[in-house]
Amino acid sequence: MKTLYIAYYTTLRNVRDYRNLTSMLALPIVLMLILGSALAGTFQIESIDPVKVVLVNENEGELLQNLKEFLQQENIKEIVDTETVEDLDQGMVKIKNGEAFALVHVERDNEGKIHVYKRNESMFRGSVVQNVLDSFVQSANAEYAYLILGSVDGNITPYESIREETINPDGKRPKGLDYYAITMLIMTMMYGTTYGASSMAEEQFYRTEIRLKSAPLHSYEVFVGKVAGTILTLVFDASIIFIFTKYVYDVNWGDNILFIMFTCFTLAVLATSIGVASFMLIGDENKTQVLLSILIPVLTFLGGGYIPFQSMSSAMKKLSLLSPNYLGLRIMLNTIYEGSQVQIRNYMAILWTASLFLFIISALRGRRGLA
Amino acid sequence: MILEVKNLIKRYGNTLAVDNISFGIKEGEIFGLLGPNGAGKTTAINTIIGIIKADKGEISIFGKDMKKHGSEIKRHIGIVPQDIAIYPDLTAYENVEFFGRLYDLKGSLLKNRVEEVLEFTGLLEKRKQQARKFSGGMKRRLNIACALVHSPRLIIMDEPTVGIDPLSRKHIIESVKKMRDEGSTIIYTSHYMEEVEALCTDIAIMDHGKIIARGSKEELKAFVAVEDKTVIALDGLNYTIVDRIKNMDNVIDCCVEGNVITIISRKGTNNLNNIIQSIIDSGSQIISLTSEKPDLETVFLTLTGRTLRDEVAAV
Numbered sequence: 001m002k003t004l005y006i007a008y009y010t011t012l013r014n015v016r017d018y019r020n021l022t023s024m025l026a027l028p029i030v031l032m033l034i035l036g037s038a039l040a041g042t043f044q045i046e047s048i049d050p051v052k053v054v055l056v057n058e059n060e061g062e063l064l065q066n067l068k069e070f071l072q073q074e075n076i077k078e079i080v081d082t083e084t085v086e087d088l089d090q091g092m093v094k095i096k097n098g099e100a101f102a103l104v105h106v107e108r109d110n111e112g113k114i115h116v117y118k119r120n121e122s123m124f125r126g127s128v129v130q131n132v133l134d135s136f137v138q139s140a141n142a143e144y145a146y147l148i149l150g151s152v153d154g155n156i157t158p159y160e161s162i163r164e165e166t167i168n169p170d171g172k173r174p175k176g177l178d179y180y181a182i183t184m185l186i187m188t189m190m191y192g193t194t195y196g197a198s199s200m201a202e203e204q205f206y207r208t209e210i211r212l213k214s215a216p217l218h219s220y221e222v223f224v225g226k227v228a229g230t231i232l233t234l235v236f237d238a239s240i241i242f243i244f245t246k247y248v249y250d251v252n253w254g255d256n257i258l259f260i261m262f263t264c265f266t267l268a269v270l271a272t273s274i275g276v277a278s279f280m281l282i283g284d285e286n287k288t289q290v291l292l293s294i295l296i297p298v299l300t301f302l303g304g305g306y307i308p309f310q311s312m313s314s315a316m317k318k319l320s321l322l323s324p325n326y327l328g329l330r331i332m333l334n335t336i337y338e339g340s341q342v343q344i345r346n347y348m349a350i351l352w353t354a355s356l357f358l359f360i361i362s363a364l365r366g367r368r369g370l371a
Numbered sequence: 372m373i374l375e376v377k378n379l380i381k382r383y384g385n386t387l388a389v390d391n392i393s394f395g396i397k398e399g400e401i402f403g404l405l406g407p408n409g410a411g412k413t414t415a416i417n418t419i420i421g422i423i424k425a426d427k428g429e430i431s432i433f434g435k436d437m438k439k440h441g442s443e444i445k446r447h448i449g450i451v452p453q454d455i456a457i458y459p460d461l462t463a464y465e466n467v468e469f470f471g472r473l474y475d476l477k478g479s480l481l482k483n484r485v486e487e488v489l490e491f492t493g494l495l496e497k498r499k500q501q502a503r504k505f506s507g508g509m510k511r512r513l514n515i516a517c518a519l520v521h522s523p524r525l526i527i528m529d530e531p532t533v534g535i536d537p538l539s540r541k542h543i544i545e546s547v548k549k550m551r552d553e554g555s556t557i558i559y560t561s562h563y564m565e566e567v568e569a570l571c572t573d574i575a576i577m578d579h580g581k582i583i584a585r586g587s588k589e590e591l592k593a594f595v596a597v598e599d600k601t602v603i604a605l606d607g608l609n610y611t612i613v614d615r616i617k618n619m620d621n622v623i624d625c626c627v628e629g630n631v632i633t634i635i636s637r638k639g640t641n642n643l644n645n646i647i648q649s650i651i652d653s654g655s656q657i658i659s660l661t662s663e664k665p666d667l668e669t670v671f672l673t674l675t676g677r678t679l680r681d682e683v684a685a686v
Contacts, residue, residue, distance in 0.1 A: 012465070209456075215470070
């Protein structure tokens with residue numbers, strides 16, 4: 001119960017810090033408008049017509065026949081338009097001329113090797129072809145496994161193992177403002193790291209530490225209360241930004257509002273854990289705040305906060321994976337535009353694991369400090 | 372004894388902050404801990420209430436061992452820290468309410484206690500105002516209110532009047548007197564002699580981590596005083612009176628300067644009645660009379676060779 005009171009009063013004090021609260025809310029709201037308007041042209045979604053694929057039909061092997069049948073299924077034809085050519089050279093000419101996007105070649109010796117040649121112009125279309133072929137291979141492997149085990153499952157249909165990478169069936173697509181509303185919301189959450197650091201340092205600053213230590217309280221009650229209060233503050237900030245952008249900027253937050261708020265909560269937990277751990281390890285609030293004020297813009301940049309991810313170089317894209325902003329962005333984009341559930345699940349797991357790890361470090365450091 | 376400390380030691384590296392102190396406090400008394408900054412008063416108090424871990428020693432509060440029953444004992448202790456320990460973004464009411472909740476107060480009991488202590492400290496009318504807008508004196512009073520909300524049996528006030536205006540100081544001193552009259556047990560640390568003299572029934576003088584003297588204020592003064600000095604201003608001075616006073620028992624010296632006689636007597640002789648009677652018999656009229664006795668400042672100076680205020684000013 002005392003933990004709840006500490007959480008409540010921590011939130012109350014944070015919310016009453018009007019100067020800090022105003023900058024926390026005004027900065028992202030203004031930035032998303034500027035960036036969203038200035039970089040609106042970057043957000044052109046490419047055609048989602050079926051991807052043109054050339055299949056080289058130069059042998060009568062079982063694998064090739066199965067693949068041909070697979071590609072002719074109605075579900076597959078919706079996303080891949082297959083044209084058959086007689087030899088590899090003929091297919092290559094079509095690729096070079098831009099008449100097809102990818103070429104699929106099954107080797108003559110029938111060892112099961114399928115080669116795919118793609119034009120290097122669209123990651124999206126490349127991923128469509130890759131997913132279709134992966135699905136075929138997985139299904140073939142599954143049938144082979146059943147064969148080895150001595151049973152045949154007649155219900156296997158290859159396209160069942162295609163990963164869902166839906167591009168929003170309703171034709172919705174992110175505008176510049178939609179994109180930057182997400183990245184700026186995430187940036188605000190990450191600036192919450194400063195709240196996390198302050199929550200641990202403020203008792204020293206206000207000299208109230210002595211009152212808490214002389215009260216009949218366990219140190220973990222204070223720790224948990226202050227962490228919970230910081231998280232509540234950040235969720236409050238996120239709600240304000242969410243409501244403002246939804247009704248004033250008409251930002252598309254998708255239909256799964258609860259999950260978007262859960263993602264905000266997850267990021268609030270992570271930001272708090274980063275702030276708390278930073279303070280616990282550095283031990284000086286000013287130094288911690290300086291570090292965080294440098295770190296957050298860097299993480300925001302790497303996470304596609306200022307420049308969209310697809311405009312980055314491949315080296316930067318690799319670095320982006322280190323940014324929690326990027327993980328948060330992917331989770332939100334996938335939620336709003338009904339993208340990869342696997343990615344949502346994996347990135348959520350990473351964020352929660354990182355938070356837990358940082359809280360454990362903070363708690364251990366705190367115990368050492370008390371000792 | 373409500374508090375008993377035996378052989379308490381606290382070190383910081385090579386510095387002995389608390390050097391083997393022992394003392395006890397009876398219920399209902401105001402125990403004054405006197406000493407300059409850096410004497411070890413705050414360290415001693417923080418060690419006693421378990422905020423700082425002692426290196427050695429035994430502490431028993433309310434008859435219970437602090438090490439074993441710390442959490443239970445803490446419920447009945449109220450601390451007024453030397454630094455103002457309040458949240459500036461909360462109102463006076465919310466500050467007191469928050470600390471009350473930490474001591475498990477709730478509902479109407481909490482509400483009543485918050486209002487009582489705010490009234491006691493003269494802040495009830497300002498209860499809805501955020502503490503950041505308070506003057507230094509009002510913050511000091513709120514600092515006290517936060518310590519009293521849970522009706523503690525033992526109140527520890529560590530320099531509660533530092534850096535405030537005379538009016539707020541007077542209010543705080545009056546509040547402490549009221550608490551004393553209501554039977555509270557208080558540990559009062561200060562380097563203001565007049566406060567300790569006015570409030571405390573039992574005083575310990577601390578320096579360099581040690582208690583160097585202990586007793587009532589009279590005992591401490593008697594400990595250092597060797598003679599009493601009486602200064603009398605007269606109208607119509609008859610010079611024969613000087614010889615008459617000089618010949619009285621226990622009078623060491625008597626001298627005149629203008630219309631003022633200064634009489635030096637042996638310590639504790641109580642011959643003032645005889646002196647006054649002699650003056651009246653001589654036909655002179657007494658305009659004013661001052662009996663100068665050593666104050667605690669003198670006691671401290673005698674014991675340590677330092678003055679309290681100089682120490683404070685140097686910090």
